[in-house]
Amino acid sequence: MSRTDTDALVVGGGQAALAASYYLRRQGVEHVLLDAAPDPGGAWRHTWPSLRLFSPAAYSSLPGWRMPPTEGEENPDAGHVIDYLTRYEERYDVPVRRPVRVLDVRRRGEGFEVSTDSGSWRARAVVGATGTWSRPFVPAVPGLADFRGLQLHSGGYAGPRAFAGKRVLVVGGANSGAQIATDLLPVAEVTWATLGEPRYLPDHVDGRELFRVASARLRGEGEGVGSLGDIVAVPPVREARDRGSLVPGPMVRGLTRDGAVGADGVERPVDAVIWCTGFRPELSWLSGIEVPRREGRPVTDGTPVVPDVPGLFLLGYGDWCGAASATLIGVGQWARLAAERIRAA
Numbered sequence: 001m002s003r004t005d006t007d008a009l010v011v012g013g014g015q016a017a018l019a020a021s022y023y024l025r026r027q028g029v030e031h032v033l034l035d036a037a038p039d040p041g042g043a044w045r046h047t048w049p050s051l052r053l054f055s056p057a058a059y060s061s062l063p064g065w066r067m068p069p070t071e072g073e074e075n076p077d078a079g080h081v082i083d084y085l086t087r088y089e090e091r092y093d094v095p096v097r098r099p100v101r102v103l104d105v106r107r108r109g110e111g112f113e114v115s116t117d118s119g120s121w122r123a124r125a126v127v128g129a130t131g132t133w134s135r136p137f138v139p140a141v142p143g144l145a146d147f148r149g150l151q152l153h154s155g156g157y158a159g160p161r162a163f164a165g166k167r168v169l170v171v172g173g174a175n176s177g178a179q180i181a182t183d184l185l186p187v188a189e190v191t192w193a194t195l196g197e198p199r200y201l202p203d204h205v206d207g208r209e210l211f212r213v214a215s216a217r218l219r220g221e222g223e224g225v226g227s228l229g230d231i232v233a234v235p236p237v238r239e240a241r242d243r244g245s246l247v248p249g250p251m252v253r254g255l256t257r258d259g260a261v262g263a264d265g266v267e268r269p270v271d272a273v274i275w276c277t278g279f280r281p282e283l284s285w286l287s288g289i290e291v292p293r294r295e296g297r298p299v300t301d302g303t304p305v306v307p308d309v310p311g312l313f314l315l316g317y318g319d320w321c322g323a324a325s326a327t328l329i330g331v332g333q334w335a336r337l338a339a340e341r342i343r344a345a
């Protein structure tokens with residue numbers, strides 16, 4: 001198999017990888033993106049049909065080029081984002097190769113040796129931008145393996161049709177739980193179980209607030225209104241909540257063969273469980289490098305910088321590698337920081 005050299009190698013081809021490419025180009029750093037997916041769009045190719053962005057198009061943009069507006073007042077859907085990311089790649093002539101899966105990254109001298117399913121690379125710097133969507137997390141709830149009904153994770157949810165007439169337990173009190181529970185309300189008997197009372201951002205703020213909060217943090221000005229994990233009351237969620245249909249309940253104690261045991265100890269029948277319990281970073285390709293970990297994640301300095309591994313940057317996985325870095329509008333500032341560090345090294 002062939003081996004190629006480059007200055008910076010970006011693992012992934014979703015929104016975070018594109019933001020990295022934008023700033024690497026501006027810094028004059030030669031680079032390449034290797035993406036395991038066959039087509040542009042990253043995780044947006046795997047979302048459910050009713051998913052809407054937290055914010056209008058103009059506030060959901062990557063650096064350099066605003067997302068074109070959608071028709072009407074609706075926040076964009078995933079198709080609109082995929083189209084935008086596809087055109088963004090064309091516009092900036094992003095040097096992405098697909099489908100190429102990175103299998104392993106090792107330290108080699110001052111840089112890295114990167115093995116893929118189609119050849120290997122040497123690079124001075126590596127930017128990990130592999131997202132979280134391919135690593136759904138399900139908590140270890142008692143009785144999980146006994147349950148005979150349908151179980152799936154939000155990452156595999158394809159819309160309400162399969163749940164018509166069913167009793168569905170939706171677990172998780174963040175955005176995906178709120179959105180999927182809302183989506184199911186017209187067709188199913190929904191129980192929404194959350195750990196603690198769900199927290200909504202005030203109705204007048206949306207995804208723009210996430211960016212404002214992140215920017216304030218970057219400037220050391222504290223958090224401002226709301227926190228990055230709060231539910232954005234997108235219109236369908238707000239309407240369902242306000243008419244009293246979207247009602248949270250306490251987390252279940254466990255599952256049984258045909259139901260769930262509530263916090264009150266009573267078992268109730270359930271046909272399906274949808275786990276809206278988040279994702280973990282997809283970093284299996286990094287196991288060949290010793291990185292100190294905290295809570296199972298590589299230790300960063302709160303930005304994409306991994307202090308113990310010079311030349312390695314982790315971008316877009318969540319607040320632990322840059323506040324709001326897992327959003328379209330928030331990832332740019334952290335991509336810029338990584339590109340500047342790579343240029344300066």
Ligand code: FAD
Nearest residue numbers: 012014015016036037042043053054102130131316327328
């Ligand atoms: P991804 O989009 O997951 O891209 C990662 C890419 O890396 C993929 O193409 C994958 O194939 C590739 N890859 C993985 N492993 C390898 C490997 N070993 N080698 C090579 N390539 C690899 N964000 C917003 O900005 N606005 C919103 O309104 C919004 N709403 C959301 C609503 C919900 C309910 C949820 C769950 C998420 C929402 N998000 C939103 C977040 C957004 O969907 C993700 O955070 C975002 O897609 C992450 O982008 P990424 O580039 O980091 O990763």
